[in-house]
Amino acid sequence: MKPDDILRVAEREAEKQRAYKSRINVCCSSGCLPFGALQVLKAFESAIKEYGLEGECKVSRTGCIGTCSVGPVALIEPGGFLYQNITPENAKEIVKRHIISGEPVKELLYANEAFFKKQYRLVLRNAGRIDPLRIEEYIMVGGYSALIKCLTKMTPKEVIDEVIASGLRGRGGAGFPTGQKWNFVAREKATPKYVIANLDEGDPGVFANRTLAEADPHAIIEGMTIAAYAVGAEKGYIYVRAEYPLAVQTLREALKQAKSMNLVGENILETQFNFDIELRMGAGAFVAGEETGILASIEGRRATPRPRPPYPATSGLWGKPTLIQNVETLANVPLIILNGGNWFAKIGTPKCTGTKCFSLTGKVNNPGLIEVPMGITLREIVFEIGGGVPAGRKFKAVLVGGPSGGCLPESALDLPIDYESLTKAGAIMGSGGIVVIDDESCMVDTAWFFTDFCVDESCGKCVPCRVGLLKMRNILERIMRGEGRLEDLDLLQELGEYVRDVSLCGLGQTAPNPILTTLRYFRDEYIAHIVDKKCPAGKCFRLEAEI
Amino acid sequence: MSREKRINFATVWLSGCSGCHMSFLDQDELLIDLSQKINLVYSPLTDVKVFPDDVDVTIVEGAIGNVEQMELLKKVRERTKILIAIGDCAITGNVPAMRNIINNSPEEVLKRAYVETADKNPIIPTEVPKLLRRVLPLNEVIKVDYYIPGCPPPASLINYVLTEVLAGRTPVMEGKAKYG
Amino acid sequence: MSGTGVVKLKIDGVEVTANEGETILSAAKRAGIKIPALCYLDGLSSYGGCRLCIVEVKGSPRLFPACTTPVSNGMEVTTDSPKLRKYRKMTIELLLSEKPHICAICIANGNCELQDLAREFGVDHLRVEREWKSQKIDLSHSFLVLDNNRCILCTRCLRVCDEIEGVHALDIKMRGKDSQIIIDIDDDWGSSISCTSCRKCARVCPVGAIYVRDEPISRTKNKDIAQFILLRRRR
CATH class of the missing domain: 3.40.50.11540 (NADH-ubiquinone oxidoreductase 51kDa subunit)
Incomplete structure (x- = not known):
């Protein structure tokens, strides 16, 4: 094929798509599949067939739109109507009312405008909008x-x-x-x-x-x-x-x-x-x-x-x-x-251009996949896009950067997100994981969870990561059993800096972040465990005392 | 030096072979100098039964293996200004701690020692102090001020550290401390 | 790894000339500057795992392992500083605490590189708790013994077997804290079909993890064996 042939593919596909008056994009991504996305897709297809709309409405299997907690979802074009929690039953309803009568089914629409408002979709430009398994559609756009x-x-x-x-x-x-x-x-x-x-x-x-x-x-x-x-x-x-x-x-x-x-x-x-x-x-x-x-x-x-x-x-x-x-x-x-x-x-900040995708999870009202311009603040992500923590609970921390990211407190929420400011605060951009933590969680337990993950995943080649992380985890366990000593905090700090500076690869160099940041921002919780033998969140001391 | 200015000195023997005490005695004629500076107030070498108050320097040999030793060590720490761990058992657990490898279980250790390997009367004794789940080095339980590694530490090293400590200096261990 | 060009650098303030592509460790050695190392051995490929040979390079906040980092023109290297000493000491402490090392009953007592390093750096106690998990001891070979309880995972044995003997009978299974040296596909050493019983693994083991039964360890150990064989081959 020559370049011109590709352009012709685009034209042919556009012509084909123009024949349809409307289009139902059903998310069949890993997030919606367990909720029954394939059955919903089938239901849409058979409803369209039943009403004889095959020539007018195209039902498409697409990728993720981002609202993973309310799946299965479908996007109806034109108009960009996003439906949530679709079942095979109400799929038919949607076809009847929206496609045929032209009246969107209000009670099933995704109402949360704020989730998309501050997003800026470059990388995910086509996500949920084209059929990933048809190259013609990609070429068309x-x-x-x-x-x-x-x-x-x-x-x-x-x-x-x-x-x-x-x-x-x-x-x-x-x-x-x-x-x-x-x-x-x-x-x-x-x-x-x-x-x-x-x-x-x-x-x-x-x-x-x-x-x-x-x-x-x-x-x-x-x-x-x-x-x-x-x-x-x-x-x-x-x-x-x-x-x-x-x-x-x-x-x-x-x-x-x-x-x-x-x-x-x-x-x-x-x-x-x-x-x-x-x-x-x-x-x-x-x-x-x-x-x-x-x-x-x-x-x-x-x-x-x-x-x-x-x-x-x-x-x-x-x-x-x-x-x-x-x-x-x-x-x-x-x-x-x-x-x-x-x-x-021009997008993002001068030193950190473009956008970044984040997986927003944890104790937040609107979890899902988001893409935001660099320089946005964590507060905007957690409280505007994410809609804040569920009612009745209080925000405590946000873990940025995956298992070797840092736990940042309320006071760090106004940081503009870019590589440098996150590193300065003790977190990392990492893979773009954001986990929101509320007051039900113990920060020592949280640090333990992520450290334990890195202990398991260390390859074992270099000493700091293989042994240093293991010892840090063991010290946390001692503190969580109520056998911690105040000197343990200095030892954790020293081990953390050592593992960070001496490890061979990025895994070890960043793995101490959860411990170092919780020591920095939530030291009082460690002290409560050690001095008062109390877990403020009521999570620890489940492990049997060893001596 | 007048008798009044002597410091109160003690030695303690926990789970260990007493080899460190032997090495202490191997200071030979240097012991004479040392004896001019100290009052020996408690030691397996003497017949004092209760660990006294106000001890200036105590050297402790051996790891902590049972509840009685744990109790004694805590008392020693409370009543001593400077506590020195002497020998690998006190510092790392060493040979007494090898039982930790057996599933961290004193029951299995006792069974192995008193039942499985017994020629006659296979009975686990009950009159002895209860074993800890794990044999511990001193610094996992109390604060230790100085360490003299070795199995046993050479008499010269013991003498060096004691001389420095009694003179109020911090011993330099680089190039001197050898395990084993 | 010798390149064509020659570079000039400073190690601990001393002007050193080195070949392009040469490592900092090798250049330092020629200049008579000793950098501590455990996994590194002359004649074997560099591994970069023990982190004892870390050095500071002016202009970078990172620390670099001297055994794998190539020299470059104008480089200024510091091989000893309070920070490096502190970190090296920590590495030794961690290695001693990782396995139930008991020098008093170890065949390598007095002939052990880890023990020597502990002495050199004044590691007179361990601030972290020790692990007491027992690991496999392979006694199935007629005279070679593998005791994983004493292994520090430096992989000198793997490399000498692979690169010098050309057999690759040894490898690592599992990962992280569970890593263990294995023979063939985790077979008993005695039934290994690839091991040539050449003893080179025992000769280069820095500790007492691989040794020859009924032989004084001072006779078994030979740190120069790999380099020696390489030089012979080049003749």
Whole structure:
């Protein structure tokens, strides 16, 4: 296929879609499936058939819209009517009243405007709006035109310059400038070069990357192919957790389609550019998402990280230059190419451009997947988008950045969200997990929970992470049994700083965050456990005294 | 030095082999100098039954294995200004703590020792103090001021640390402290 | 790993010339500056796991393992500082507390690199509680013994078996705190089909985790074996 052929695909698809007066997008993402999304989809389809509306209304299986707590949900266009808690029974009702009579079923509509008000959807632009399993729909909404633009009108250097101008930074957590990373790989002489899309999202309660892959797989594939063109890579791997079966299935199908349209593979769009993408599944180790752990895993070895330097850009997969990017980073790329780096740089803050997806969970009224511009405050996320903590409870803390994030108190809520200010407060951007904690939770217990997760997931290669974290967890257990001593707090602090500074990889370097931040912001709770032998939230002292 | 200026000195023997006390005695002629500076107020080497009040320096050998030792150690800590843990048992648990490997269970330890390996009269004794679930080093129970590792620590190291401590200085352990 | 270029750097204020691609540890060694290390061994690939050889590099807030970090021109390295000493001491304390190490009854007593480091750094007690979980002791081989209770997971044995003997009979199973050295696919050593019984693993073990039965450990241990064999091969 040639670029013009792709444009024709878009035209044909647009024509096809125009024939429909309305469209019902049923979310069939991992969040809605357990609530019976497939039955709802079937119910919509049979209702449409029953009323003989097949030519007028299109029922589509789409990805996630973000309101995961009220599934199954469906979006009806035109008008953007979002229905919640749909059952096969009221699906028919919706068809009858909304589609046929043109009167939205008010009692079933998602009423919470605030959830979407402060969101800004770039990465999730197509989520819930197109059928992820049909490449034609992605192409229709402008998909792959950025790739065409790169291959036909831009040199690799121009592509990199555009990404540099955008100020885009890695969304995997560390926030390294993306364009700069591409430059490092591009200037390496050794071949072949590789591109890895990191979709090993292992943090408990975090589901942003999964949602992206399930809702818009081609955005990842397109971003990745553009990256490969920019750095001169000829082989790519999408590394995805095996625990994400729907994401795996969606990506596999999307890759097949992209290959059949010559958007991935040899002589892409009849140019000289070759780039093949292979899907690799992780076997369950959390640390395999660390960038050198991912290398070991793809090479077929134990997923243990190795020290950097040398960085993967110079010595990555099989010792060759390798670009590793989180899938969210890659999904931004087509937009930057189409709209220009300067356009992107205006979104967010000057040092931290663009948007970030967050998985908002915990004790909050509107949990779900959100995408917000950088620089938004935690207060806006928790209390406006999230709608605050449920009635009767009081906000206590918010854990930002997954299991190795930091627990921030009320006083930190007005921080604008960007990589630097979060790190300064003791948290991290990490995978974009936000867990809201209310006054029912004990902060010592909370710190223990996340530390215990990291103890389990430590690969065991370096001493601070393998032994240091274990000892920190054990000290917490001692405190939770009522056997703690005040000196334990200094020891925890010292161990925490040691594990942070001396560990080999990002897992160990950030794992002490929950303990260090709770020591910093909620020290009184530790002291209550140690001195008064009391757990203010009434959670601890369940473990049997040991001596 | 006049008798009035001597400090009250004690030695305590918990779960250990008494090898550290032997090594203490191995200071040989240096003991004569030491004896000029101290009053030995409590020790397995003497016949004092009750640990006295107002002890300036106590050295403790051995780990804590039973409730009686636990009680004694807490009393020692209360009544001592400077407490020195001497030998690996007091510092890490060492050989007495090897029983911790057996499921942290004193019942199984007693069964193994008094029943399974007994030639005759396989009975678990009841008149002895109750064993703790785990044998503990001193610093897991009380605050320890100085440590002299070794199994046993060499007499020269014991003498060095005591000399420094009695002179009011902090001993430098880098390059000196060897376990085992 | 020797490159073509030559770089100049400063280690502890001393001007040092090194080959491009060489590690800080190797450059320091030639300059007569000793950096403590446990997992590193001359002649084997660098592992970067024990974190004892961490050094400070001017201009970076991070600490770098000297055994894996390549030198670069103008680099200023500090190998000893109060902070580094404190952290190294902590590493030794943690290693001693991770397993039921009992020097008094260990075959390596007096010939142990961990024990020596504890002495050097004045680790006279442990501030963290010790673990007392017992782990597998493999006595099935006719003269080699693997005692996981004493293993510090430095992987010198794995690497010497893989890189020098060329067999890769040893590996690690599980992860994190549960990591253990295994023979083949977690078989008994005595029934291993790949082990050549060459003893190199016992020779390089820094502690008493792998040893030769009925042989004084001072005769078994040989830290230079890997480098020695490599040099012989190059002749």
